[in-house]
Amino acid sequence: MSSAGRGIFLTEILDNRALYPDTHVISIKRPAGFPDTEPGGFISIRAVENTTPLLLRPFSIMWQDDEHIEILVKVVGPGSEALSKKRTKEPVKILGPLGGRTFPAPSQRPVILIAGGTGIAPIAYAIKKWSAAGVSNAVLIYGAASSVGIARDILDEVVIESHYATLDGSLGFEGDAVELFKSLALDNSLPEGDIYSCGPRGMVRALCDAVAGLGGMYKGRFAHHYTSLEAVMACGLGACRGCTVPLKGDGESALKTVCSDGPVFDAEEIDWEGWTW
């Protein structure tokens, strides 16, 4: 994504809806001059009057149109908690749009979208944006701890083939999104296509292992696996190098920043063994 038009914007909350107790869909007024983004792009945000935490917090863009930018916020600490309490018209500061590489638009091949937990945010953006552009050959695999965590209504009216996994078995397959992916692949229930994933790091790594176990990307049915990574961030701009991820390759040049070289990477290029921090 180009950094043209990137900036710090003072804007306000338009709507804050609790999907379930610890997770909110927050709609923010799109500031004048805020550029268009692609799925995988993100913003850093902070409630203006809060001095704690000092740093802005990164959240994937879940939807964007002329008036709104929408994010999905799960409460895990002070920054997300402060955001979850924001009400309509209250001010927020955003830095963005961030990310140097977003999800590539699908080719003619089918897309298999795999989301775990709040990883549904950039995946939902992709589904809505690409459906509007006429992409119809997409399958969603979406896992969460329980049915309460499966945010089905954020896809609005867009209908795609969807498979759900819950750890407690309260909706769909009992297990996680990767186990469901494996089960569907072994059943020949998935099309040959490209994988787009987002979720906790452990999920993406397990997904790479699962693909390898099925015969590898190129021997198997999947030509590409693009993943949007999450990492703890400070500057969000590639300057502090606090969010590095190692890619397979030699030395320093293989260390990339999630915030500005990513957040989207070719999953097969990530050096999972070497990512020890």
Ligand SMILES: Cc1cc2nc3c(=O)[nH]c(=O)nc-3n(C[C@H](O)[C@H](O)[C@H](O)COP(=O)(O)OP(=O)(O)OC[C@H]3O[C@@H](n4cnc5c(N)ncnc54)[C@H](O)[C@@H]3O)c2cc1C
């Ligand atoms: C590119 C990107 C996109 C993201 N998109 C979303 C999203 O759509 N929805 C959402 O709810 N969250 C998302 N996150 C994670 C979100 O940024 C963190 O949950 C948030 O910064 C936590 O801030 P806090 O002050 O509430 O908690 P903190 O006190 O900062 O952290 C609370 C706990 O969460 C851990 N943590 C913080 N950030 C991360 C992270 N990035 N990955 C794993 N563990 C973390 C900390 O180590 C700590 O244990 C995204 C992160 C990145 C980098």
Ligand code: FES
């Ligand atoms: S957060 Fe500073 S380089 Fe990524």
